[in-house]
Amino acid sequence: MSTTRRRTKAPRTAPALHPNRAVDAEVRRAWGRLSAEIRACRRCPLGDLRTHAVVYRGGLAPRVVFVGEAPGAEEDRTGVPFVGRSGRELDRAVATLGLSDEDFGVLNTLKCRPPGNRFDPSAARTCRPYLDRQLELLHPEVVVTLGARALAAIDPTALPMLSAAGRPRAHGGITLFPLIHPAAALRSRRLRERWERDVRVLDQWLAERLA
Ligand code: URA
Numbered sequence: 001m002s003t004t005r006r007r008t009k010a011p012r013t014a015p016a017l018h019p020n021r022a023v024d025a026e027v028r029r030a031w032g033r034l035s036a037e038i039r040a041c042r043r044c045p046l047g048d049l050r051t052h053a054v055v056y057r058g059g060l061a062p063r064v065v066f067v068g069e070a071p072g073a074e075e076d077r078t079g080v081p082f083v084g085r086s087g088r089e090l091d092r093a094v095a096t097l098g099l100s101d102e103d104f105g106v107l108n109t110l111k112c113r114p115p116g117n118r119f120d121p122s123a124a125r126t127c128r129p130y131l132d133r134q135l136e137l138l139h140p141e142v143v144v145t146l147g148a149r150a151l152a153a154i155d156p157t158a159l160p161m162l163s164a165a166g167r168p169r170a171h172g173g174i175t176l177f178p179l180i181h182p183a184a185a186l187r188s189r190r191l192r193e194r195w196e197r198d199v200r201v202l203d204q205w206l207a208e209r210l211a
Contacts, residue, residue: 022061023060023061027060027137028060030137031060031137034130034133034134034137035055035056037130038053038055038111038130039052039053039055041053041111041112041130043126043127044112044120044122044123044126044127045123046110046112046113046114046120046123047112049112049113049115050071050076050112050113051076051077051079051113052075052076052077052078052079053079053111053112054071054075054076054079054080054081054108054111054112054113055079055081055107055111056081056105056106056107056134057080057081057082057105057106057107058101058102058104058105058106058107059100059101059102059103059104059105060105060137060138061102061138061139062102062103062104062105062138062140063099063103063104063140063141063142063206064097064099064103064104064105064140064141064142064144064206065104065105065106065107065135065138065140065142065143065144066082066090066094066104066105066106066107066144066146067107067108067109067131067143067144067145067146067150067153067154068081068082068086068106068107068108068109068146068147068150068181069108069109069110069119069146069147069149069150069181070108070109070110070112070113070114070117070119070120070149071108071110071111071112071113072084072086072113072117073113073117074087075087075108075113076112076113081106081107081108082106082182085183085186086181086182086183086186087106087182089182089183089185089186089195090106090146090182093182093195093199096199096203097199097202097203097206098203099206105138105140107131107134108150109124109127109128109131109149109150109153110123110124110127111127111130119149121149124149124153128153131153131154135174140174141175141209142168142174142175142176142177142202142205142206143174143175143176143177144177144178144179144202145176145177145178145179146179146180146181146182147161147179147180147181147183147184148160148161148181150181151164151176151178154171154172154176155171155172155176158176158178161178161180162180162194164178165178165179165180165194165198166178166179166197166198166201166202168205177202177205179195179198179199179202180194180195180198182195
């Protein structure tokens with residue numbers, strides 16, 4: 001399969017089966033407060049270097065939340081996660097999953113762009129409470145980590161990336177579904193094949209949950 005050629009599916013929505021479909025007004029308010037807090041954050045040095053803190057894009061009652069690593073230049077400029085090349089790769093994969101715009105969300109482990117796009121583990125520790133609070137409010141059926149750093153941020157004891165990818169499991173009250181980072185799919189044919197294979201496994205997993 002090529003995610004670039006595969007036909008986009010009709011949205012796979014199942015309002016009756018979605019426990020969170022109606023977003024509670026209190027959740028909406030809490031989300032607004034949390035987003036404002038992240039945008040004003042200066043808890044680590046990255047806060048002084050950013051153009052925009054990058055909070056989230058997606059619905060407030062998503063079935064699937066994708067967790068990336070850190071904003072890049074395009075994300076820092078726009079304040080929106082995954083809008084560059086790897087974002088386009090991610091969006092192609094999401095289209096093959098048939099999720100509506102409300103059914104998924106995208107965020108990052110780090111909310112501010114690190115210099116030179118070098119992931120900053122110390123900043124990730126400082127940022128971690130934001131990630132936890134975002135996931136708690138969004139309460140998705142599955143958290144899909146993108147790349148080794150996002151996986152390690154949520155589960156430091158996880159298997160190495162290529163052993164963990166494509167294998168859903170329970171972790172700390174959430175279902176975790178690790179994928180390699182979409183940027184990896186742009187780097188080599190072997191990793192593209194792995195990315196596409198694991199996206200198909202996710203597709204199947206979501207289909208079984210709705211069956
Ligand atoms: N853009 C993001 O927002 N996150 C990543 O991990 C990569 C690119």
